[in-house]
Amino acid sequence: MFPESGFHARRIRPLCKRKRENTRLEIEILAAHHRTRETYSAKRLHRDLTDHCVQTTLYRVRTLRKKLNLRCKQKLKFKVTTDSKHNLPVVPNILNREFAVSAPGKVWVSDITYIPTDEDWLYLAGVKDLFNGELVGYAMNERMTKRLVIQALLRAAVSKHPDKGLIAHSDSKNA
Numbered sequence: 170m171f172p173e174s175g176f177h178a179r180r181i182r183p184l185c186k187r188k189r190e191n192t193r194l195e196i197e198i199l200a201a202h203h204r205t206r207e208t209y210s211a212k213r214l215h216r217d218l219t220d221h222c223v224q225t226t227l228y229r230v231r232t233l234r235k236k237l238n239l240r241c242k243q244k245l246k247f248k249v250t251t252d253s254k255h256n257l258p259v260v261p262n263i264l265n266r267e268f269a270v271s272a273p274g275k276v277w278v279s280d281i282t283y284i285p286t287d288e289d290w291l292y293l294a295g296v297k298d299l300f301n302g303e304l305v306g307y308a309m310n311e312r313m314t315k316r317l318v319i320q321a322l323l324r325a326a327v328s329k330h331p332d333k334g335l336i337a338h339s340d341s342k343n344a
Contacts, residue, residue: 191233194223194225194229194230194233195237197221197223198230198233198234198237198239199237199239201217201218201221201223202214202239204217205217206242207239207240208241208242209241210241211227211230211231211234212227214234215227215230218230263336263338268299270298270300271300272300273298273300273303274300274329274331274332275299275300275334275335276298276299276300276336276337276338277297277298277299277325277331277337278296278297278299278337278338278339279294279295279296279297279318279321279322279337279338279339280295280339281293281294281295281313281318282295283313289311290311291309291310291311292309292310292311292313292317293307293308293309294308294309294317294320295307295321296321296324296325296337305325305328306321306323306324306325306326306327306328306329307321307324308320318339322337
C-alpha cells in the first residue's frame, strides 16, 4: 500500500490540525452529551457547546455525533395518574375551597406528583399546612399507592402532633 519509507514517516508524523481539533471536539461532544442527560439533538447540543465556549459548526457536531454513534434518548411518555372514573366512595368536601385558615394545624392538604428520573418515575406525596404553606410531611416511592399518601400523612402527624379537629384534605383517590 505505502512504500516502506512512507509508512514509517506517516507513523511518526504528528496529526494534522483538523484531526487534533476533531479529537478535542469529540471529547467535548461526549461530555456535553452526558451533561445533557443524552437528550439533546445535534442542534441543541451545538447551542450547549457554544454556551460552554466551544467554537464549532452545527455540521461538524452532526458529523462527529454520527461518528461517535451518539443518539438522543427518547423522552419518557406522559403518564396519566388521575382516574376520575372510579367506583370508590367519595367523601364530602368539607373544606369547600375555603383556603383562609386562622391558625396552624387546622387544615392540611395533600397531593401527589411524579418526577421523571433517568431510571423511571418517582412519585412524591406531600402534606402542606394551609395556614403558612409549610410542608409538614412527605413520602416518595417508585409506585403510586395508598401507602404513599398514608406514609406522608403519618410523617406529618408524627412531626407536628396536630390537635383534634384537624381537616386533612386530599383529592387523591389513593388517600
